Amino acid sequence: xxxxxxxxxxxxxxxxxxxxxxxxxxxxxxxxxxxxxxxxxxxxxxxxxxxxxxxxxxxxxxxxxxxxxxxxxxxxxxxxxxxxxxxxxxxxxxxxxxxxxxxxxxxxxxxxxxxxxxxxxxxxxxxxxxxxxxxxxxxxxxxxxxxxxxxxxxxxxxxxxxxxxxxxxxxxxxxxxxxxxxxxxxxxxxxxxxxxxxxxxxxxxxxxxxxxxxxxxxxxxxxxxxxxxxxxxxxxxxxxxxxxxxxxxxxxxxxxxxxxxxxxxxxxxxxxxxxxxxxxxxxxxxxxxxxxxxxxxxxxxxxxxxxxxxxxxxxxxxxxxxxxxxxxxxxxxxxxxxxxxxxxxxxxxxxxxxxxxxxxxxxxxxxxxxxxxxxxxxxxxxxxxxxx
Numbered sequence: 001x002x003x004x005x006x007x008x009x010x011x012x013x014x015x016x017x018x019x020x021x022x023x024x025x026x027x028x029x030x031x032x033x034x035x036x037x038x039x040x041x042x043x044x045x046x047x048x049x050x051x052x053x054x055x056x057x058x059x060x061x062x063x064x065x066x067x068x069x070x071x072x073x074x075x076x077x078x079x080x081x082x083x084x085x086x087x088x089x090x091x092x093x094x095x096x097x098x099x100x101x102x103x104x105x106x107x108x109x110x111x112x113x114x115x116x117x118x119x120x121x122x123x124x125x126x127x128x129x130x131x132x133x134x135x136x137x138x139x140x141x142x143x144x145x146x147x148x149x150x151x152x153x154x155x156x157x158x159x160x161x162x163x164x165x166x167x168x169x170x171x172x173x174x175x176x177x178x179x180x181x182x183x184x185x186x187x188x189x190x191x192x193x194x195x196x197x198x199x200x201x202x203x204x205x206x207x208x209x210x211x212x213x214x215x216x217x218x219x220x221x222x223x224x225x226x227x228x229x230x231x232x233x234x235x236x237x238x239x240x241x242x243x244x245x246x247x248x249x250x251x252x253x254x255x256x257x258x259x260x261x262x263x264x265x266x267x268x269x270x271x272x273x274x275x276x277x278x279x280x281x282x283x284x285x286x287x288x289x290x291x292x293x294x295x296x297x298x299x300x301x302x303x304x305x306x307x308x309x310x311x312x313x314x315x316x317x318x319x320x321x322x323x324x325x326x327x328x329x330x331x332x333x334x335x336x337x338x339x340x341x342x343x344x345x346x347x348x349x350x351x352x353x354x355x356x357x358x359x360x361x362x363x364x365x366x367x368x369x370x371x372x373x374x375x376x377x378x379x380x381x382x383x384x385x386x387x388x
Contacts, residue, residue, distance in 0.1 A: 051090070054078075054082065054087070054090065054092065055090055055091065055092035056092075057078050057092075058075055058078055058079070058090065058092035058093060058095045058096075059092050059095050061074040061075050061095070061099070062075075062095055062098060062099070065098070065099065065102050068099060068102035068103040068105070068106050068107060069103055069107060069111055069115075071099045071102065072096070072099035072100060072102070072103050072115055072118075075095045075096050075099050076096060076099075076118055076119075076122065079093055079096055079122055080122070080125075083122075083125050083126065089126055093126075096119060096122060097119070097144075097145065097148045099115075100115050100116060100119050100145070100148055100149055100152065101148050101149070101151060101152035101155075102152065103115040103152070104116070104149050104150075104151075104152025104153045104155075104156060105152040105153075105155050105156040105159070106156060109153075112149065112152070112153060115149075116145065116146065116149040119145045119149070120142055120145060120146075123138065123141040123142055123145055124138060126141075127141065193300070193354040193357065193358070204276065204307050204310045204311060205230070205231075205234045205274075205275065205276040205310065206231045206234050206235060208276040208310060210227070210231055212224075212227045213227035213228050213231070230274070230276075233274070234274070262292060262296050263295075263296060263299045264290075264292060264295030264296060264298075264299055265287065265290065265295045265298060265299070265323075266295075267299060268281060268298070268299060268302060268321070268323075269281055271299065271302065271303060271306070272302070272306070272321050275306045275310070275319070276310055277306055277309050277310050277313065277317060277318065277319045277336070278318045278319070279306060279309075279318065279319035279320065279321060280319075280320055280321070281321045281322075281323075282320070282321070282322050282323070283322075283323045283324075283325070284322070284323070284324040284325065284326055285324060285325030285326035286325055287323075287325055288325055288330070288384050290330070290384060293361070293362075294362050294382060296358075297358035297359060297361065297362060297364075297382065298323075298330070298332055298380070298382065300354070300355070300358055301332055301334075301355045301358060301359065301366065301378070301380050302321055302332065302334055304352075304354065304355055304378075305319075305321075305334035305355075305368075305378040306319055306321075306334065308376070308378070309334075309336040309338060309376065312338065312339060312376070313336045313337075313338020313339060313375075313376070314338045314339045316338075317336050317337060317338030317339075318336060318337055318338075319334060319335065319336040320333075320334070320335050320336070321333075321334050322334075322335075325384070328383065328384065329364070329381045329382060329383055329384065330381070330382045330383075330384050331379070331380070331381055332378075332379070332380040332381075332382070333377065333378070333379050333380075334377070334378045335371060335375060335376070335377045335378075336375050336376050336377075337374060337375040338374075338375060338376065339374075352366070352368055355368075355378070355380065359380050359381070359382055362382050362383060363382070363383045364380060364381050364382035364383060365380070365381055366378065366379070366380045366381075367379050
């Protein structure tokens with residue numbers, strides 16, 4: 001409820017400003033009539049009608065109090081003309097103090113200071129025409145004017161403070177939304193990398209095995225059967241991983257997918273053994289217990305490197321996967337003896353970018369290029385962050 005009221009007040013500033021001074025304006029208008037009829041000073045030189053017209057002229061600028069400097073200037077000029085004509089102080093002259101408060105509330109300090117000086121001058125001039133004015137009367141009037149001014153300054157300062165708090169809260173909310181969008185974009189990029197690795201590797205394996213099965217179908221039925229079995233197993237594994245990744249995008253199934261284990265170092269041997277490229281895995285040092293995310297990064301780097309060998313190494317290419325735990329960094333080296341000159345054209349594509357991003361998430365780096373004497377090498381170094 002309060003929030004809706006503040007929103008309405010922001011979109012209707014002029015109406016709110018007018019409502020803020022309406023009670024005093026109505027009070028002055030109501031008092032003007034009986035005071036004029038009573039003629040307290042005796043023999044009004046402008047008559048009752050003129051008295052009421054002057055009161056209306058003093059109160060009318062309050063309708064435009066949303067422009068406080070202009071309203072104050074008009075009321076002050078009318079009051080000065082009233083003083084020049086030696087007319088008595090009216091209830092409508094309180095409009096000067098209302099406009100003074102509005103200037104202090106809404107405007108910069110220099111305008112507020114100028115307005116209070118003008119109001120103090122008006123207080124002095126009003127007492128000049130008073131019968132037997134005293135310093136005490138001027139001092140009391142000045143205190144009243146300054147009190148109104150200080151009240152406006154305080155209210156304006158508090159309003160700006162609250163607006164600053166709201167602005168900071170809105171800015172923080174926008175930053176949180178931006179961070180959420182960035183996190184969502186990063187998650188989508190991660191899923192895209194995962195899908196790329198899954199599809200590129202498994203489909204490449206299936207294509208190679210299908211070609212092998214086609215060649216062996218007439219000459220070696222057992223080899224063809226083994227190739228078809230590999231295709232089936234690889235296809236099922238690809239489908240399972242793709243279901244897991246696509247399930248992340250479904251909010252209703254997010255809870256179920258969170259419990260699906262991701263591949264890690266424990267599945268590397270199975271990955272190497274099931275690769276369509278003849279490959280071997282060797283480990284140096286004592287394997288460390290790494291966080292699941294870092295294990296997944298190593299798994300995907302090896303998977304992408306084997307996929308590149310399968311795509312670009314040519315017929316008869318063999319690969320070697322080495323993991324070295326002996327230093328401060330985990331060193332992952334994937335080499336092959338295929339056509340190394342053919343690989344660089346594709347190594348700068350999405351595969352190598354994905355490998356570098358995965359390693360960079362854990363403060364590591366990846367390099368890739370042809371080996372001297374033939375073949376291709378992918379070298380990754382990742383600081384070993386021990387699992388908690």
